[in-house]
Amino acid sequence: AEGTAAPRLSAIGGTEFFYHVPEVLEKLSTSFRQLIPRRFWKRRQDTLDWKTSWMDGPDLQLWAADGSFLYTTHQDYDTGKLLYHIEGHKRILLYHPDQHDLLYLHNDWDPHVWEANSLVPVDMQAGKEPLAPLFSKYASARPVEVNLTPGEALFMPCTWAHQVWYDGPAISVSY
Helix, strand or coil, X not given: CCCXXXXXXXXXXXXXXXXXXXXXXXXXXXXXXXXXXXXXXXXXXXXXXXXXXXXXXXXXXEEEECCCCEEEEEEECCCCEEEEEEECCEXXXXXCHHHHHHHCEECCCXXXXXXXXXXXXXXXXXXXXXXXXXXXXXXXXXXXXXXXCCCCEEEECCCCEEEEEXXXXXXXXXC
């Protein structure tokens, strides 16, 4: 329609992109397998439950967003991941497992949910609103902050909760 702004990227994450563009998945998978020793390749499991259901998709995941996007505090239910940063700048706050009780992580035990998310509202996590007394322990959490620039990689340890800040348009791929 006339006067309507062109669509723009707000955020994309996970395996969904690669289901729609399988030729990109094949090229990136081949490249990653040349870089990563075989003993570190992910292995599929025969049984699928909430802990392993992520394995029925491609091993690679694309993460992209425009500036000022915040992926809220969460813990993934999968093995550790290698995050390779391609473009832009991204900050990742990593929380050691002994801090999980400070993050108010929650999962409905749904077999299709592959992460636990913080119950702290995103505006409070971002510091746009003061923490409600109900979430007062969140302020005590002490993350390790990692600033990624193009060409850098980060190993995301299994069981570590994390929060991702996009400091401008950015793209990463995880394996």
